[in-house]
Amino acid sequence: MDAFIRETALAAPFEGSNVDTDQIIPARFLKVDRTVGYGSFLFHDLKFESDGTERPDFVLNQQPFRHARILVTDENFGCGSSREGAVYALSDYGIKALIGPSFGDIFYNNCLKNGLIPVRLPHDVVAGLREDLLRGPDREISIDLDSQVVTLPDGTLHNLEIDPFWRECIMKGVDEVELTLGYLPEIESFEARYLDEMKWINR
Amino acid sequence: MTDHMGDAGSRTKAMFDKIWDRHVVVARAQGPSLIYIDRDIIHEGSFHAFADMKRRGLTVRKPKQMFGTPDHYVPTTGRMIGDAATPEIARMISQFDENMSWGGIRNFGLRDPRQGIVHVVGPEQGITLPGLTLVCSDSHTSTHGALGAIAFGIGQSENAHVMATQTLWQARPKTMRITIDGRLARGVHAKDVILAIIGKIGAAGAGGHAIEYAGAVVRAMSIEERLTICNMSIEAAARCGMVAPDDTTFAYLHGRPFAPNEQDWDAAVSYWRTLPSGDDARFDSEVSIDGSAIEPMVTWGTSPEDALPISGHVPGPDPKADLQRQDAVARALRYMGLEAGTALTDIAIDRVFIGSCTNSRLEDLRSAAAVLDGRRAVVPAMVVPGSTGVKLAAEAEGLDAIFRNAGFEWRESGCSMCAAMNGDFVRPQERCASTSNRNFVGRQGPNARTHLMSPAMAAAAALTGRLTDVRQFMGARSGVQ
Numbered sequence: 009m010d011a012f013i014r015e016t017a018l019a020a021p022f023e024g025s026n027v028d029t030d031q032i033i034p035a036r037f038l039k040v041d042r043t044v045g046y047g048s049f050l051f052h053d054l055k056f057e058s059d060g061t062e063r064p065d066f067v068l069n070q071q072p073f074r075h076a077r078i079l080v081t082d083e084n085f086g087c088g089s090s091r092e093g094a095v096y097a098l099s100d101y102g103i104k105a106l107i108g109p110s111f112g113d114i115f116y117n118n119c120l121k122n123g124l125i126p127v128r129l130p131h132d133v134v135a136g137l138r139e140d141l142l143r144g145p146d147r148e149i150s151i152d153l154d155s156q157v158v159t160l161p162d163g164t165l166h167n168l169e170i171d172p173f174w175r176e177c178i179m180k181g182v183d184e185v186e187l188t189l190g191y192l193p194e195i196e197s198f199e200a201r202y203l204d205e206m207k208w209i210n211r
Numbered sequence: 212m213t214d215h216m217g218d219a220g221s222r223t224k225a226m227f228d229k230i231w232d233r234h235v236v237v238a239r240a241q242g243p244s245l246i247y248i249d250r251d252i253i254h255e256g257s258f259h260a261f262a263d264m265k266r267r268g269l270t271v272r273k274p275k276q277m278f279g280t281p282d283h284y285v286p287t288t289g290r291m292i293g294d295a296a297t298p299e300i301a302r303m304i305s306q307f308d309e310n311m312s313w314g315g316i317r318n319f320g321l322r323d324p325r326q327g328i329v330h331v332v333g334p335e336q337g338i339t340l341p342g343l344t345l346v347c348s349d350s351h352t353s354t355h356g357a358l359g360a361i362a363f364g365i366g367q368s369e370n371a372h373v374m375a376t377q378t379l380w381q382a383r384p385k386t387m388r389i390t391i392d393g394r395l396a397r398g399v400h401a402k403d404v405i406l407a408i409i410g411k412i413g414a415a416g417a418g419g420h421a422i423e424y425a426g427a428v429v430r431a432m433s434i435e436e437r438l439t440i441c442n443m444s445i446e447a448a449a450r451c452g453m454v455a456p457d458d459t460t461f462a463y464l465h466g467r468p469f470a471p472n473e474q475d476w477d478a479a480v481s482y483w484r485t486l487p488s489g490d491d492a493r494f495d496s497e498v499s500i501d502g503s504a505i506e507p508m509v510t511w512g513t514s515p516e517d518a519l520p521i522s523g524h525v526p527g528p529d530p531k532a533d534l535q536r537q538d539a540v541a542r543a544l545r546y547m548g549l550e551a552g553t554a555l556t557d558i559a560i561d562r563v564f565i566g567s568c569t570n571s572r573l574e575d576l577r578s579a580a581a582v583l584d585g586r587r588a589v590v591p592a593m594v595v596p597g598s599t600g601v602k603l604a605a606e607a608e609g610l611d612a613i614f615r616n617a618g619f620e621w622r623e624s625g626c627s628m629c630a631a632m633n634g635d636f637v638r639p640q641e642r643c644a645s646t647s648n649r650n651f652v653g654r655q656g657p658n659a660r661t662h663l664m665s666p667a668m669a670a671a672a673a674l675t676g677r678l679t680d681v682r683q684f685m686g687a688r689s690g691v692q
């Protein structure tokens with residue numbers, strides 16, 4: 009995972025609550041290996057007509073939003089299937105962070121594991137922000153994980169709430185499995201006692 | 212038995228907290244704790260996790276606590292690898308077998324009588340047990356909570372983490388108790404209950420929460436009905452859903468292949484009896500529903516929260532709602548090809564799908580067969596049993612013949628048309644009465660239109676070619692409940 013410390017980038021408003029991971033990446037693209045790159049699958053069926061031409065009404069097909077690196081979303085973005093391909097698609101496309109009032113739970117965790125920063129801000133702030141982005145002309149947002157501050161285009165500062173554990177992992181680009189394997193003695197002693205008490209678990 | 216397995220705090224603790232606390236390996240004052248994971252069930256989508264492990268030279272730490280079965284991509288027309296819809300899919304299934312052997316993981320492969328949808332197989336084989344933490348790289352892992360386990364979906368990075376360490380870093384969710392009191396009316400099933408709940412609290416209604424389902428309706432339910440309820444917890448954005456284990460649970464589990472054997476049975480049950488939430492347990496949020504008032508439900512839109520009693524009408528954008536909500540409703544109507552104000556029972560359907568981890572178990576098939584017995588479907592329809600075990604059991608009692616005589620296709624088990632990954636799909640603009648769990652845009656195929664409902668309601672829809680109140684088929688025949 010690449011480390012993330014701070015990023016200032018163009019943001020696009022993404023309308024619609026309960027955007028599920030199948031909208032982010034349709035199921036049929038999930039069969040391929042990550043090494044091929046998932047960026048071109050992002051929002052595929054929203055982005056393209058069935059004949060492969062771009063749908064002009066889709067936000068990421070419009071100027072200047074085609075170059076957005078931050079998406080500002082609505083409630084429960086990333087709900088539905090647990091497919092991590094949704095995060096691969098966002099990440100491989102170049103999205104660095106998401107700002108929304110709430111995210112699908114598994115999706116949120118998948119973002120953290122891939123260094124894509126999911127930022128939760130209050131519903132009203134985010135709704136106003138989407139309107140501001142649409143209107144322009146200021147559309148840059150700064151996300152600073154170090155100082156835990158998000159700076160919106162209107163200059164307002166907001167607290168970036170993120171669990172300190174994940175914040176540190178992402179800022180250092182820590183490999184989580186390596187980190188956990190550092191706790192192997194704790195895991196082993198827990199397990200020895202636990203499995204002795206619950207013998208039926210792995211007979 | 213040591214004291215922390217016993218009654219400490221059991222009067223005031225919720226079941227979720229009891230099980231969680233029992234699994235903490237490394238506690239941190241804030242943020243995630245390192246939680247021990249008892250079970251991981253694995254399907255074909257796991258190839259990312261295996262690639263990741265191989266790349267890093269990791270091995271599966273406790274293969275005996277892992278179980279694999281292919282479900283999402285398997286063909287339902289036959290059980291040979293050559294029956295797969297495309298060579299690419301055939302390769303995925305073979306690759307799955309290879310990964311299972313690489314990891315030393317028990318694999319209920321395509322031709323194994325124990326194969327099936329992960330969430331059907333886990334309970335059926337006694338892999339899912341009260342008091343466990345169970346994960347699977349699939350969002351409907353919440354299903355397994357019906358037996359009194361903490362069970363939740365994970366991504367592939369987390370899957371690799373579990374396989375390598377048998378743990379996960381997890382923040383403790385809040386708790387929500389949903390109490391369903393009263394008694395269900397005839398023709399009302401577990402699917403109607405959970406659709407009514409999601410209709411009430413919304414698709415984001417349980418975000419950040421672990422749900423415990425309680426109340427007289429839940430207590431009276433069979434395990435299969437509880438599995439249906441817990442299955443759709445994720446559709447209300449919950450981390451997991453659970454039901455306290457009771458004598459119904461213990462009777463269900465006794466004698467299942469991976470359940471405790473006779474030597475351990477009494478110790479297991481006496482531990483399981485300590486798990487239910489104490490009388491004084493506090494929940495972060497409480498919801499109550501009058502079970503007696505629930506009617507057979509169907510969805511009209513593109514979110515499971517778009518659920519209404521079958522006696523209702525397609526809603527229009529509510530002028531009092533905010534603009535975004537109005538726009539969402541308008542978009543859903545457009546996608547679904549529906550006009551506001553249409554009676555739900557006037558909506559004609561093109562096909563019926565009975566299957567998925569929500570409603571593909573033996574009781575589900577019985578309930579649909581009871582409606583179909585001696586009648587004929589007027590639209591194309593198929594049944595996909597949730598596991599090969601369910602299929603064989605249904606055949607042993609002659610349900611396959613009832614379905615076939617009614618004009619249904621009787622298929623091999625798998626996820627099939629629920630997620631349309633294996634080549635079974637609903638055609639563009641076609642309208643499907645489905646017993647699955649998601650009516651999302653494109654879920655059952657590009658531009659497919661899905662109406663969610665119970666197996667009995669799906670059977671009734673097959674008979675009339677419209678969304679139909681199953682109660683109109685009740686009474687004349689004794690079999691229909």
Ligand code: SF4
Pocket residue numbers: 282283328329330349351567568569625626629630647648
């Ligand atoms: S049946 Fe459907 S919801 Fe269930 S695991 Fe398979 S694809 Fe997912």
